Amino acid sequence: xxxxxxxxxxxxxxxxxxxxxxxxxxxxxxxxxxxxxxxxxxxxxxxxxxxxxxxxxxxxxxxxxxxxxxxxxxxxxxxxxxxxxxxxxxxxxxxxxxxxxxxxxxxxxxxxxxxxxxxxxxxxxxxxxxxxxxxxxxxxxxxxxxxxxxxxxxxxxxxxxxxxxxxxxxxxxxxxxxxxxxxxxxxxxxxxxxxxxxxxxxxxxxxxxxxxxxxxxxxxxxxxxxxxxxxxxxxxxxxxxxxxxxxxxxxxxxxxxxxxxxxxxxxxxxxxxxxxxxxxxxxxxxxxxxxxxxxxxxxxxxxxxxxxxxxxxxxxxxxxxxxxxxxxxxxxxxxxxxxxxxxxxxxxxxxxxxxxxxxxxxxxxxxxxxxxxxxxxxxxxxxxxxxxxxxxxxxxxxxxxxxxxxxxxxxxxxxxxxxxxxxxxxxxxxxxxxxxxxxxxxxxxxxxxxxxxxxxxxxxxxxxxxxxxxxxxxxxxxxxxxxxxxxxxxxxxxxxxxxxxxxxxxxxxxxxxxxxxxxxxxxxxxxxxxxxxxxxxxxxxxxxxxxxxxxxxxxxxxxxxxxxxxxxxxxxxxxxxxxxxxxxxxxxxxxxxxxxxxxxxxxxxxxxxxxxxxxxxxxxxxxxxxxxxxxxxxxxxxxxxxxxxxxxxxxxxxxxxxxxxxxxxxxxxxxxxxxxxxx
Amino acid sequence: xxxxxxxxxxxxxxxxxxxxxxxxxxxxxxxxxxxxxxxxxxxxxxxxxxxxxxxxxxxxxxxxxxxxxxxxxxxxxxxxxxxxxxxxxxxxxxxxxxxxxxxxxxxxxxxxxxxxxxxxxxxxxxxxxxxxxxxxxxxxxxxxxxxxxxxxxxxxxxxxx
Numbered sequence: 064x065x066x067x068x069x070x071x072x073x074x075x076x077x078x079x080x081x082x083x084x085x086x087x088x089x090x091x092x093x094x095x096x097x098x099x100x101x102x103x104x105x106x107x108x109x110x111x112x113x114x115x116x117x118x119x120x121x122x123x124x125x126x127x128x129x130x131x132x133x134x135x136x137x138x139x140x141x142x143x144x145x146x147x148x149x150x151x152x153x154x155x156x157x158x159x160x161x162x163x164x165x166x167x168x169x170x171x172x173x174x175x176x177x178x179x180x181x182x183x184x185x186x187x188x189x190x191x192x193x194x195x196x197x198x199x200x201x202x203x204x205x206x207x208x209x210x211x212x213x214x215x216x217x218x219x220x221x222x223x224x225x226x227x228x229x230x231x232x233x234x235x236x237x238x239x240x241x242x243x244x245x246x247x248x249x250x251x252x253x254x255x256x257x258x259x260x261x262x263x264x265x266x267x268x269x270x271x272x273x274x275x276x277x278x279x280x281x282x283x284x285x286x287x288x289x290x291x292x293x294x295x296x297x298x299x300x301x302x303x304x305x306x307x308x309x310x311x312x313x314x315x316x317x318x319x320x321x322x323x324x325x326x327x328x329x330x331x332x333x334x335x336x337x338x339x340x341x342x343x344x345x346x347x348x349x350x351x352x353x354x355x356x357x358x359x360x361x362x363x364x365x366x367x368x369x370x371x372x373x374x375x376x377x378x379x380x381x382x383x384x385x386x387x388x389x390x391x392x393x394x395x396x397x398x399x400x401x402x403x404x405x406x407x408x409x410x411x412x413x414x415x416x417x418x419x420x421x422x423x424x425x426x427x428x429x430x431x432x433x434x435x436x437x438x439x440x441x442x443x444x445x446x447x448x449x450x451x452x453x454x455x456x457x458x459x460x461x462x463x464x465x466x467x468x469x470x471x472x473x474x475x476x477x478x479x480x481x482x483x484x485x486x487x488x489x490x491x492x493x494x495x496x497x498x499x500x501x502x503x504x505x506x507x508x509x510x511x512x513x514x515x516x517x518x519x520x521x522x523x524x525x526x527x528x529x530x531x532x533x534x535x536x537x538x539x540x541x542x543x544x545x546x547x548x549x550x551x552x553x554x555x556x557x558x559x560x561x562x563x564x565x566x567x568x569x570x571x572x573x574x575x576x577x578x579x580x581x582x583x584x585x586x587x588x589x590x591x592x593x594x595x596x597x598x599x600x601x602x603x604x605x606x607x608x609x610x611x612x613x614x615x616x617x618x619x620x621x622x623x624x625x626x627x628x629x630x631x632x633x634x635x636x637x638x639x640x641x642x643x644x645x646x647x648x649x650x651x652x653x654x655x656x657x658x659x660x661x662x663x664x665x666x667x668x669x670x671x672x673x674x675x676x677x678x679x680x681x682x683x684x685x686x687x688x689x690x691x692x693x694x695x696x697x698x699x700x701x702x703x704x705x706x707x708x709x710x711x712x713x714x715x716x717x718x719x720x721x722x723x724x725x726x727x728x729x730x731x732x733x734x735x736x737x738x739x740x741x742x
Numbered sequence: 743x744x745x746x747x748x749x750x751x752x753x754x755x756x757x758x759x760x761x762x763x764x765x766x767x768x769x770x771x772x773x774x775x776x777x778x779x780x781x782x783x784x785x786x787x788x789x790x791x792x793x794x795x796x797x798x799x800x801x802x803x804x805x806x807x808x809x810x811x812x813x814x815x816x817x818x819x820x821x822x823x824x825x826x827x828x829x830x831x832x833x834x835x836x837x838x839x840x841x842x843x844x845x846x847x848x849x850x851x852x853x854x855x856x857x858x859x860x861x862x863x864x865x866x867x868x869x870x871x872x873x874x875x876x877x878x879x880x881x882x883x884x885x886x887x888x889x890x891x892x893x894x895x896x897x898x899x900x901x902x903x
Contacts, residue, residue, distance in 0.1 A: 667785070707801070708803060708837075710838055715786055720785070731796070732794060
């Protein structure tokens with residue numbers, strides 16, 4: 064395995080394991096919703112535990128391997144003797160599995176941070192063993208399935224022959240395959256068994272392929288299980304980059320499945336897939352892309368890669384036709400090729416950006432976990448509905464989303480949903496409901512988090528806002544929406560408010576700040592005793608937004624269009640009312656909005672043009688609508704947003720003025736105005 | 743105390759002028775040295791920030807070192823032939839540019855050449871220590887002192903105040 068260094072190996076290991084863990088999480092939480100493990104669930108969990116055990120052993124994480132082994136035994140046992148639905152035993156199984164999940168999560172995190180200590184988790188291990196004894200009823204530990212050693216008469220009689228593609232280090236790839244197969248089935252033998260990169264072995268691998276023979280342990284050696292193993296193995300092999308095809312070698316007949324795989328693997332652009340694909344074979348789990356905070360790898364769907372490769376191919380073709388045209392010195396033709404090229408490269412850009420998109424699945428998993436934990440702690444019963452888990456969002460965005468998300472969920476559970484008694488008294492269903500919904504709106508993704516709890520207390524918010532002097536207009540001018548928005552003002556809520564009022568204000572400004580970092584926004588709807596809904600809008604891809612180049616005094620800046628409500632010109636000075644010591648205001652349809660003259664705000668040396676010569680831009684910010692006056696709109700275009708160095712963020716005089724920068728075509732830099740903080 | 747003063751090892755330092763004073767920086771902190779180029783102003787930033795430059799499509803903040811170190815401003819030297827440059831240093835995982843008025847030399851200095859600060863005060867708050875230069879014969883040159891910059895102190899100006 065010389066072409067891997069340890070770090071890479073570990074990275075692949077962690078990636079595979081977290082992928083498995085995600086799958087496991089899904090099954091377990093799914094089962095919890097049904098309040099019961101189905102037969103398929105048990106099988107799948109067993110299989111995952113088995114893989115975790117095997118991989119951990121391979122990486123020499125023995126403590127992890129041991130716990131996984133015990134869990135594997137437990138599920139092997141459960142497969143045979145399913146506990147009664149909703150019995151005490153099954154509840155304990157659930158609790159036990161959740162502890163195992165937490166433990167795995169913890170281990171993978173500590174492996175990642177390098178702090179993993181190979182210490183056996185005695186308490187958890189004992190708990191699993193105890194549960195197993197309880198299930199067994201006889202006081203004895205069930206016979207661990209994996210330890211079965213009885214060979215049937217037809218020793219290692221199930222065979223698959225694997226042919227490889229011609230590649231370098233063939234034996235290494237063969238070895239990787241061997242390892243993966245061993246993980247599927249411990250009792251495996253291979254021919255050739257010794258893999259060295261010699262000409263002889265290479266020739267034999269190329270000509271005769273590699274023969275894998277396997278045997279299932281005594282108890283499991285049923286025709287059904289063997290069939291399943293074939294299926295798993297073949298579908299895994301099919302995904303391997305260097306496997307040309309794999310075929311069963313039955314004693315009796317050649318099953319059609321073998322040749323089907325053969326065809327498929329030849330037809331699919333298998334060369335695109337990485338050979339470090341998870342061993343996971345069920346489509347259900349392997350097709351998902353996975354969210355996660357520190358994961359350095361993301362899985363990308365085959366179709367995306369295939370279309371990207373196609374596009375790159377086309378661009379290369381265009382290049383060669385460009386060379387032709389260049390030779391002929393045909394300007395017209397050249398122009399045509401260039402415009403084609405432009406189209407293709409912009410297509411390619413879109414595709415490349417979409418590679419960075421992952422589903423919100425991982426985020427949803429965290430939500431499930433926290434709801435489960437909090438319900439237990441608070442003794443509340445809540446029905447959680449998650450919709451749109453396949454919605455894709457920029458990987459970098461997800462990292463910023465999880466804290467605001469969990470904060471809102473926690474608030475909803477803690478302060479929103481009432482206790483069972485209160486709910487019954489109000490004539491509500493005794494179970495609270497929390498709905499989390501993700502929707503793709505093209506360039507934006509919308510998340511809706513709503514609960515059917517007590518709602519926000521408008522009067523209390525107004526009172527608080529008055530105390531803190533937050534109202535800049537008379538109360539009648541505020542819409543409900545704007546009043547709720549006040550809870551996101553920094554320091555709006557102090558500790559007392561938590562216990563005294565419904566207490567949604569805690570840290571809401573932190574939620575807003577975090578969302579603004581990713582150009583997101585939040586809206587609140589609430590109805591007393593009906594519940595509260597938060598609507599989070601986040602750009603799908605962080606990097607490209609609709610925007611415009613503007614000029615204010617001597618400065619040229621960029622601005623995002625997404626917050627712009629209206630762009631208009633005034634014919635004379637009349638709508639603008641200058642105010643002593645305060646921002647001027649502008650009247651639009653009989654409503655006054657604060658007006659920011661951008662060149663003044665930026666302290667430009669150049670005097671701004673008269674109002675009737677410039678442009679007014681009405682924008683919506685988290686603090687309400689206001690108007691920006693710029694000297695000129697230069698161009699409307701798509702802007703590629705890049706992050707400002709942290710150093711600069713710390714060196715601003717007062718508030719944040721920019722949310723990033725963009726590089727113009729001529730290499731100049733343009734700063735992107737953060738319209739949420741101008742005012 | 744500077745740990746390197748106790749070791750009998752030599753370190754490389756970059757020496758340059760800011761205003762009329764000779765300053766030094768450990769070479770290991772220097773990423774590259776580039777000529778002066780178009781600096782885009784950053785409205786709303788602190789006065790110590792001159793602006794940003796675009797270096798290979800990445801932006802690098804430029805610190806007005808004359809202002810920060812209270813040295814005669816570079817613009818007062820306008821009439822003379824200026825030899826300004828930008829020293830790009832690594833700071834907290836990012837790159838920051840420092841304007842220097844004249845590039846001088848790269849010196850290899852020994853630990854015994856370091857002279858520690860007598861006492862931190864407002865005037866030397868951005869300094870780590872001094873280096874006493876030697877001429878070729880190994881004797882002390884005419885009391886030339888190089889002020890070694892303390893980048894951590896210097897580039898966190900305006901923060902936690």
